[in-house]
Amino acid sequence: MEPSKFERAKVGAMMGGAVGLCIGFVIGGYSLMRYGPGQRGYVDTLARTMVSTTATFSFFMAVGSVIRADDEGRAKIPIEWYHEKDRARAFRTPPVVILQQLQQQQQQQ
Amino acid sequence: MxxxxxxxxxxxxxxxxxxxxxxxxxxxxxxxxxxxxxxxxxxxxxxxxxxxxxxxxxxxxxxxxxxxxxxxxxxxxxxxxxxxxQKEDPWNSIASGFLTGGVLAARGGPKVALSSAAFGGIFLAVIEGLSIVVSRAFADQNRPVMPQLPEVAPPAGH
Structure with a gap:
């Protein structure tokens, strides 16, 4: 079952949120150590940084995971563009699927 | 991954x-x-x-x-x-992130380049670490199953 676009966006947003949380912690912690907490205090400044990075990353990761579809309809570089020695590496269809297709063809005959 | x-x-x-x-x-x-x-x-x-x-x-x-x-x-x-x-592991992308950050900020001087490179490395390290964590967490749910190979005669002509 191929996940829908919304499903993929949700997974991407969750993943991006987790990444953004970590990045925000690192970057926010660094800037706190370097420039001090400012007027709001340590916890509030760190929390603000973390929330904004989380929002940014989850938004862009959601967009990215929607457009990066892995399904068969994905636009791919045409195999003719590949150098000859690379063509064998570029499996377009997994071998198991090829076997299944062969089996179906044999059954039809 | x-x-x-x-x-x-x-x-x-x-x-x-x-x-x-x-x-x-x-x-x-x-x-x-x-x-x-x-x-x-x-x-x-x-x-x-x-x-x-x-x-x-x-x-x-x-x-x-x-x-x-x-x-x-x-x-x-x-x-x-x-x-x-000749290996594929998380260090590849961490090093690539580091180098990318460094190269793109190279015009700002070594100090700026180094901090941008560190940011790139940390960024990719977080992503790779998280993807390892996530794949561990979901490893039990979709454990790799041996695909059942259908019995097929080799195609004619081979």
Whole structure:
């Protein structure tokens, strides 16, 4: 079952949120150590940084995971563009699927 | 994420182009939404749509270009790492992130370049670490199953 676009966006947003949380912690912690907490205090400044990075990353990761579809309809570089020695590496269809297709063809005959 | 067995991605030199295009699309679409909302918000009342379109047209291709430079350079370094080290592990992408950040900020001098490189390395390390954690967490749910090979006679002519 191929996940829908919304499903993929949700997974991407969750993943991006987790990444953004970590990045925000690192970057926010660094800037706190370097420039001090400012007027709001340590916890509030760190929390603000973390929330904004989380929002940014989850938004862009959601967009990215929607457009990066892995399904068969994905636009791919045409195999003719590949150098000859690379063509064998570029499996377009997994071998198991090829076997299944062969089996179906044999059954039809 | 083991990419060695991932046949949905193009093999190495070619993946640079698809990554570059995907990064551009990601930046342009994301930036379109982002700057559309921002432009609408920052416009005076009644001119929201026009402000959104103006800001979107001015900014989102630029953001897409920035994303594309990052993604393309990263992918190039990733492929170079694979070629040099003959291994595929998280260190490849961490090193690529480090190098990408460093190269893109090279004009700012060694200090700026080093901090940008450190940011790139940390960024990719977080992503790789999280993907390991996530794949461990979901490893029990979809444990790899031996695919049942159908019994097929070899195709004629072979």
């Amino acid at each position: 083991t990419r060695a067995s991932d046949h949905s991605r193009d093999p190495c030199p070619y993946v640079i182009f698809s990554d570059l295009g995907a990064s551009f699309a990601m930046g342009a679409i994301g930036g379109g939404i982002w700057y559309g909302i921002k432009g609408a918000k920052n416009s005076p009342r009644g001119e929201g749509l026009q402000g959104a379109v103006t800001s979107l047209k001015a900014r989102s291709p630029v953001l897409g270009g920035n994303f594309a430079v990052w993604g393309g350079l990263f992918s190039t370094f990733d492929c170079a790492m694979k070629g040099i080290r």
